[in-house]
Amino acid sequence: MDGLLPDLEVVRKDFPILERTLAGGMPLVYLDSANTSQKPQCVIDAMVDHLEHHNANIARAMHQLGAEATQAFEDARDAVAAFIGAPSRDEVIFTKNASEALNLAANTLAWASPYQVGPGDEVVITEMEHHSNIVPWQLLTQRTGATLRWFGLTDEGQLDLSGIDSLITERTKVVSLTWVSNALGTINPVAEIARRAHEVGALVVVDASQAAPQLPVDVVASGADILVFTGHKVVGPTGIGVLWGRREVLEQLPPFLGGGEMIETVRMEASTYAGIPHKFEAGTPPIAEAVGLGAAVRYLGDVGMEAIQAHEQAITAYALDGLATVPGLKVLGPTDAALRGGAISFELDGIHPHDLQTVLDTRGIAVRAGHHCARPAHERFGVQSTTRMSSYLYTTPGEIDALVEGLEYARSYFRLD
Amino acid sequence: MDLDSLYQEIILDHYKNPHHKGLREPFEAEVHHVNPTCGDEVTLRVHVGDDGTVDDVSYDAVGCSISQASASVMTDLVIGKPVDEAMTIHEEFLALMQGKGAVEPDEEVLEDAVAFSGVAKFPARVKCALLSWMAWKDATTRTLEARNG
Numbered sequence: 001m002d003g004l005l006p007d008l009e010v011v012r013k014d015f016p017i018l019e020r021t022l023a024g025g026m027p028l029v030y031l032d033s034a035n036t037s038q039k040p041q042c043v044i045d046a047m048v049d050h051l052e053h054h055n056a057n058i059a060r061a062m063h064q065l066g067a068e069a070t071q072a073f074e075d076a077r078d079a080v081a082a083f084i085g086a087p088s089r090d091e092v093i094f095t096k097n098a099s100e101a102l103n104l105a106a107n108t109l110a111w112a113s114p115y116q117v118g119p120g121d122e123v124v125i126t127e128m129e130h131h132s133n134i135v136p137w138q139l140l141t142q143r144t145g146a147t148l149r150w151f152g153l154t155d156e157g158q159l160d161l162s163g164i165d166s167l168i169t170e171r172t173k174v175v176s177l178t179w180v181s182n183a184l185g186t187i188n189p190v191a192e193i194a195r196r197a198h199e200v201g202a203l204v205v206v207d208a209s210q211a212a213p214q215l216p217v218d219v220v221a222s223g224a225d226i227l228v229f230t231g232h233k234v235v236g237p238t239g240i241g242v243l244w245g246r247r248e249v250l251e252q253l254p255p256f257l258g259g260g261e262m263i264e265t266v267r268m269e270a271s272t273y274a275g276i277p278h279k280f281e282a283g284t285p286p287i288a289e290a291v292g293l294g295a296a297v298r299y300l301g302d303v304g305m306e307a308i309q310a311h312e313q314a315i316t317a318y319a320l321d322g323l324a325t326v327p328g329l330k331v332l333g334p335t336d337a338a339l340r341g342g343a344i345s346f347e348l349d350g351i352h353p354h355d356l357q358t359v360l361d362t363r364g365i366a367v368r369a370g371h372h373c374a375r376p377a378h379e380r381f382g383v384q385s386t387t388r389m390s391s392y393l394y395t396t397p398g399e400i401d402a403l404v405e406g407l408e409y410a411r412s413y414f415r416l417d
Numbered sequence: 418m419d420l421d422s423l424y425q426e427i428i429l430d431h432y433k434n435p436h437h438k439g440l441r442e443p444f445e446a447e448v449h450h451v452n453p454t455c456g457d458e459v460t461l462r463v464h465v466g467d468d469g470t471v472d473d474v475s476y477d478a479v480g481c482s483i484s485q486a487s488a489s490v491m492t493d494l495v496i497g498k499p500v501d502e503a504m505t506i507h508e509e510f511l512a513l514m515q516g517k518g519a520v521e522p523d524e525e526v527l528e529d530a531v532a533f534s535g536v537a538k539f540p541a542r543v544k545c546a547l548l549s550w551m552a553w554k555d556a557t558t559r560t561l562e563a564r565n566g
Binding site: 353354 | 419420423424429454455456457458479480481482483484539541542545
C-alpha cells in the first residue's frame with residue numbers, strides 16, 4: 001500500500017501500550033487517537049528522567065536543579081516553536097490544554113486592548129467546531145454584548161463559504177475555526193478564510209487540535225493570529241497545551257491569569273507584568289508535562305510530519321474503502337481521503353453507536369461513540385450520535401481489517417442480516 | 418467481557434418492542450434528561466393518582482439498546498404501584514447498577530430488570546441503564562413536592 005510509513009513495525013515498537021492485550025486475550029486495536037494518542041517510550045522516558053533526576057521548580061529556584069529544570073522546560077518551548085514554525089520562541093505559551101488556550105483568547109479579547117470585542121461587534125465561528133471552540137465564544141459574546149455568528153455546512157461536510165461576504169464584514173472582530181474537524185474529518189481552507197478575515201481587520205484564531213497531530217503546521221503560512229493545540233493528541237502527555245500567537249497580538253492582549261511568574265513588579269496598589277511568554281503563564285506550570293511534550297514533538301519531527309500525513313491519508317483511504325463494504329454504514333463528512341483527516345465518524349443502520357462500541361470493545365477494538373463534543377455538527381446532519389474510528393502514525397491496515405470484521409460481527413450479533 | 422451477559426434476550430426484546438413509549442396526557446410533571454457524554458436523551462412524564470398510585474409514565478427517548486430497554490422495563494415495573502413501592506424498586510435497581518457486578522438482584526422486586534445485572538460489569542454503560550430511572554425519580558419527586566408544597 002502506497003503512503004504507509006516504511007518503518008511502521010519499528011514505529012509501533014516505540015509505543016509500548018500497543019503490545020498489551022485486553023480481556024479475553026484480545027490484542028489492542030487502538031482506533032481512538034483523535035480522542036487521545038498513545039505515547040512513545042521516548043516521551044515516557046523523558047518525563048521519568050526529568051522527575052528522577054532534574055525535578056525542581058522553574059525560573060524561581062536558583063540552585064543547580066532549578067537551572068536544569070528551567071533549561072528542560074525552555075528546551076521544550078524551543079522544540080514546540082520549531083514544530084510549528086513559530087518565528088519566535090517567545091510566541092509559544094504553555095497552557096493546560098487546547099480548551100484553556102481558547103479560553104485564554106476568548107477572555108483576554110473581552111478586556112481592554114486594541115482587540116477588545118464589544119457591543120455591536122461580531123465573532124464568527126463554524127458549525128463544525130468542537131464544543132471548546134464554541135462555548136468560550138458564546139461566553140465572550142454574551143458578556144460583551146457582541147453577536148456570535150457561524151459558517152454553516154454543506155451536505156458534503158464542508159464549510160459553506162457561499163455567504164462569506166455577508167458573514168465576514170467590517171463588524172467582524174474575531175474569526176475562530178478548526179483546521180481539521182474532529183467529528184467530520186474535514187480539512188478547512190484556513191489560510192483562505194484568514195485572508196478574508198484580515199481584509200476586514202479581524203483577528204484569526206485557529207484550533208489546530210486535530211491538525212497538529214496529522215499535518216505539517218506552519219503557523220505563519222496558516223494565516224492564524226492565534227493557533228492552539230493540545231499535547232496529548234501529538235503523542236505527548238495530558239495536562240499541557242499550546243497557544244501560539246503573533247508577537248504584536250500577544251504583546252497587546254492583557255494578561256489572562258494573575259499570579260507568580262507573570263509579573264515584573266508587584267506592589268500593593270498595582271503590578272506590572274512580565275513580557276511574553278511569561279505574561280500568560282501564571283503559577284508553576286506543568287513542568288514534566290512540558291518536557292514530555294518537547295520529546296513528543298521532537299519524535300514526530302524525526303518521523304517527519306509529511307510522512308505521517310501520507311500515512312494517515314493512506315490508512316484513511318483504506319478505511320473509507322473498507323467501511324463502504326459494510327451494509328447500512330454511512331460516513332459523515334467528506335468521503336475523499338485527500339479532503340479529510342483520519343477521524344471517520346459513521347452511522348450503522350440498526351445499531352446504536354453505544355452498542356456498536358461495546359461489541360467492538362469486547363474484540364479489543366477501541367473506538368469512540370457519542371457526539372464527540374461536536375453536537376451542533378451532528379445536529380446539522382440530523383444525527384444524535386455516531387461511532388468514530390481515528391487512526392494515527394502507528395495504525396496498520398490490519399487494524400482497519402479488524403474493525404471492518406468487527407462491524408460485520410456486530411451486524412450478525414444484532415441479527416441485521 | 419461476555420456480550421451475552423450484557424445483551425440478554427429480554428433487553429433486546431424490550432429494545433425492539435418498547436412498552437409504554439410515547440408522551441401521554443394527563444401528567445403532573447415532565448422532565449428532560451440527557452447523558453451529556455453520549456447525547457442519549459429522554460423526555461418523561463408522570464401521572465400520579467390522588468391515592469398515590471403511579472397511574473402512568475410516558476416517555477420519548479433516543480439512545481442505545483440499554484437505555485431504551487431500561488426505560489421500557491422501568492415503566493412496566495412502576496406503573497400501577499404505589500409511589501413508595503416504586504421508589505423502593507428504584508433504590509433496588511440503583512444498588513444493582515452501582516454494585517459493579519457484586520450485587521445479587523432480587524427477582525421478586527426487579528422482575529425483568531434483573532436482566533440488567535450484566536450492565537453493572539460494563540461501567541461505561543451504567544449511565545445508559547439509569548437515564549430513564551433518574552428521569553422518573555426526578556419527575557415523581559417534582560410531582561409530590563408540588564402536591565404537598
